[in-house]
Amino acid sequence: MQFTSPPNPQQFNERVWALVRQVPRGQVATYGQIALMLPAPNGVELEAYKAYGPRWVGGAMAACPEDVPWQRVINSQGKISERPGAEKQRHLLEEEGIEFVRDRVDLKKFGWHGLDASDEPKQGKLF
C-alpha cells in the first residue's frame, strides 16, 4: 500500500486476509469491525490503531490475493467504496444472497459477528 503501513505490513495484511477468508458466504464485514477484531501490532498505540486500523485494512484489501473475498469487506455505512469494479462486486454479493437497498447492505442481517461469537450462526440466536 502506498500510504502508512504497520510495522509488519505483510503480516498484518495476512491477518486481515485470513479474517476475510473466514467471512461466510452471504455475510459481510466492515473495515472497522475487522480492524477491531485484529489486535494492534506491537509498538502501535491503541488510539493510533483505532484511528488508522480501518485504513490499514483497506490497504490490505488493495493488495489482497484472488482467493480473498474482499468484496465482502465494506465500510461501516454498509456500502461499497467507489473503487473500480464496485458494481461488479455488488452483483457478486447479490448472487451470494446479500440484499442491496439503495446500494446499501443491511448490516443488521448480513453483518458478520466474527469467529469468536460463533463459528456457525445458530438458529434463534442470530444476534
Add this chain to the structure above:
DNA sequence: GTTGTGACATCGC
C-alpha cells in the same frame, strides 16, 4: 516545515 490525501468512522443537519 506545510499541505494534501487515503478501499474509514463519527457527528451533525
Add this chain to the structure above:
DNA sequence: CGCGATGCCACAA
C-alpha cells in the same frame, strides 16, 4: 434514515 462535513494518523510532494 440518508447525505454532508469533519477528524483521525502517517506519509508523499
